[in-house]
Amino acid sequence: MAKPTMMFGAALVAALLGSACKKEEAATSEPQPPPQAQPQAQAQPQGQAQPETKPEAPPPAPASPVLGKPAPDFTLEALDGSKVSLASFKGKVVVLEWFNPGCPYVQKSHTKGSLIDTARKHTDAGVVWLAINSGAAGKQGHDPAENTAAVKDWSLGHPVLRDVTGEIGKAYGATNTPNMFVIDAAGTVVYAGAIDNSPDGERGAPTGGTLVNYIDAALADLAAGRPVATPLTKPYGCGVKYAS
Amino acid sequence: MRRQVRVLIGAALAASLAGACKRSPSQDGGGGEHAEGAAVKGARVPLDPLPSGAVRVSGKNFHVDAAPAATCATAGGACSVLADLTALSGFKVNKEYPYRFVPDAASQALVEGDAAFAVTGTHTGRLVVPVRRDAPGASRVSGTFKLSVCNADVCQIEDAVLTVAMP
Numbered sequence: 001m002a003k004p005t006m007m008f009g010a011a012l013v014a015a016l017l018g019s020a021c022k023k024e025e026a027a028t029s030e031p032q033p034p035p036q037a038q039p040q041a042q043a044q045p046q047g048q049a050q051p052e053t054k055p056e057a058p059p060p061a062p063a064s065p066v067l068g069k070p071a072p073d074f075t076l077e078a079l080d081g082s083k084v085s086l087a088s089f090k091g092k093v094v095v096l097e098w099f100n101p102g103c104p105y106v107q108k109s110h111t112k113g114s115l116i117d118t119a120r121k122h123t124d125a126g127v128v129w130l131a132i133n134s135g136a137a138g139k140q141g142h143d144p145a146e147n148t149a150a151v152k153d154w155s156l157g158h159p160v161l162r163d164v165t166g167e168i169g170k171a172y173g174a175t176n177t178p179n180m181f182v183i184d185a186a187g188t189v190v191y192a193g194a195i196d197n198s199p200d201g202e203r204g205a206p207t208g209g210t211l212v213n214y215i216d217a218a219l220a221d222l223a224a225g226r227p228v229a230t231p232l233t234k235p236y237g238c239g240v241k242y243a244s
Numbered sequence: 245m246r247r248q249v250r251v252l253i254g255a256a257l258a259a260s261l262a263g264a265c266k267r268s269p270s271q272d273g274g275g276g277e278h279a280e281g282a283a284v285k286g287a288r289v290p291l292d293p294l295p296s297g298a299v300r301v302s303g304k305n306f307h308v309d310a311a312p313a314a315t316c317a318t319a320g321g322a323c324s325v326l327a328d329l330t331a332l333s334g335f336k337v338n339k340e341y342p343y344r345f346v347p348d349a350a351s352q353a354l355v356e357g358d359a360a361f362a363v364t365g366t367h368t369g370r371l372v373v374p375v376r377r378d379a380p381g382a383s384r385v386s387g388t389f390k391l392s393v394c395n396a397d398v399c400q401i402e403d404a405v406l407t408v409a410m411p
Binding site for chain 2: 102103104105108140198199200201204205236238
């Protein structure tokens with residue numbers, strides 16, 4: 001009689017802990033690579049390297065707290081001291097770019113990658129483009145002078161806004177630099193994720209072999225009156241340097 | 245007494261499973277900053293030590309040792325250049341960076357297809373560049389190993405220029 005009771009108890013404990021384990025792994029703050037990106041070094045006969053198959057599908061994207069919802073409003077200070085409010089762009093399409101000039105992925109994206117000319121191309125067509133730096137004081141890329149230098153060096157024509165408390169970054173669920181959001185003319189967030197599918201930041205290693213600029217694609221969909229076909233992707237780059 | 249034994253066994257089982265549960269997330273050796281979304285190439289690579297005479301390229305918080313695989317000296321065997329990345333000073337291999345090898349123009353005919361990369365430890369990874377054995381004038385493979393290492397605060401994206409003499 002004792003054995004079945006024990007076995008049932010053990011099974012119950014194992015099931016409960018197994019479930020708890022899964023939840024803990026999912027909730028870990030460390031981003032985990034997608035399954036197909038998990039390399040496993042395996043012993044092979046000497047010299048028998050087996051080149052892998054390139055992943056065809058983009059990595060799974062985490063959920064976004066704002067996608068499909070009204071864009072959280074904000075008023076932030078630009079590098080020149082002026083105040084910029086999202087509400088002032090009501091009726092316009094707005095792109096938000098999480099920014100950190102000290103992040104090598106941001107540097108690559110603005111000098112070799114998809115951020116070189118994407119902003120100017122779309123702002124010329126009437127889209128509003130705002131870069132937001134949520135780096136806390138003392139963290140990489142926070143220094144206003146460094147941001148001002150980057151604006152000059154990379155010939156940015158749009159403002160860089162300072163979110164020193166990180167409140168706005170967290171409201172949007174911005175995790176990386178760069179991390180992109182597109183807000184439609186009705187004020188709804190219709191895209192959240194990466195700038196493109198080349199996680200080296202320099203358009204040199206697109207997943208599946210063909211480069212896709214997700215912002216170009218989302219804005220083309222909006223211009224054509226279509227729903228955004230790819231509304232959510234997994235951003236890559238540096239972690240946003242929040243205070244905590 | 246019997247009930248106490250049952251409780252003890254149950255508690256031991258629970259503690260054991262909880263321990264296993266806690267260990268699993270940290271075993272990846274991740275830690276620190278990651279480049280999300282990148283596709284590290286899932287690869288099977290030979291884990292044998294590099295042959296003697298490897299060339300070392302040193303950079304900030306990393307070095308790369310590169311050499312032709314031992315099989316390159318054997319007729320009929322597969323030939324490749326092996327490049328071992330070691331992250332230094334508390335930095336770790338960025339598991340999500342799309343590591344690759346960009347051959348110089350002079351080496352393009354020698355390199356056969358894409359290089360493969362595998363993380364071999366928290367601080368180490370190996371790049372395998374497949375090399376043609378029958379290319380005329382094959383004497384050395386040179387190009388750029390594009391790599392990334394991170395610590396808890398920052399990531400670096402680096403280019404290591406490699407030149408490896410072939411047997």
